[in-house]
Amino acid sequence: MNQFLSRRTFILIPTMSFLKIIFKPMQVLASSLASKEEWNFSKDEWKARLSPETYYILREEGTERAFSSQLNNEKRKGNFHCAGCDLPLFSSDKKYDSGTGWPSFWDSIEGSVETKVDFKLIVPRTEYHCSRCGGHQGHVFNDGPPPTGKRYCNNGLALKFVPD
Known part of the structure; x- marks a missing residue:
């Protein structure tokens, strides 16, 4: 009996800890988003506000093809804003050419992005x-x-550039 309990404990405790690691960031993101009532639109309202391609990325967590965004080559001074709500997310002085085919930044504007763990490719990634x-x-x-040491790899359709 003790052997059974120790095996069960051995399996359950790491599993429960793992689940806390996964779901805690999602709960934090959900609670912070819930307080932003003015941007709590229905699916149909978002579809009316955004192009189908931008809706797919912003609201369904899609990804555009690499090297398809004109913002990948944007070199002017200014800020990159969220295409959904116009919040400034990145400054042009933090943009760099990562060679990946997506606009990339080494830092975001403080408080502009929130993260959660993504397991869509089986291995955990940090989605923002x-x-x-x-x-x-x-x-x-x-x-x-x-x-x-960070690379914020952004979908170009999720952004709009506002020059200085």
Whole structure:
């Protein structure tokens, strides 16, 4: 009997800890998004506000084809805003050419994005969303340049560029 309990404990405790790691970021994201009533639109309201392609990325967490965004080559000074709610997310001085085919940044504007764990490709990735409307932007990786070492790999259709 003790052997059974120790095996059960051995299996359950790591599993429960793992589930807490997965669901805690999603709960934090959900609670912070719930407080943003003005951007709590229905599916049909979002579809009316956005193009089908932008809706797919922002609201269904889709991804555009690599090298398809004109923003990948944008070099002017300014800010990159969320295409859903116009919140500034990235400054042009934090943009760099990652060679991946998507607009990439080594840091976001403080408080502009929120993250959660994504298991769509089986291995965990860090997905990030606009902190105001919850629109999916892309994924952040730990292979970027100094000083942060981060690569915010963004869908171009999830952004709009506002020049200085």
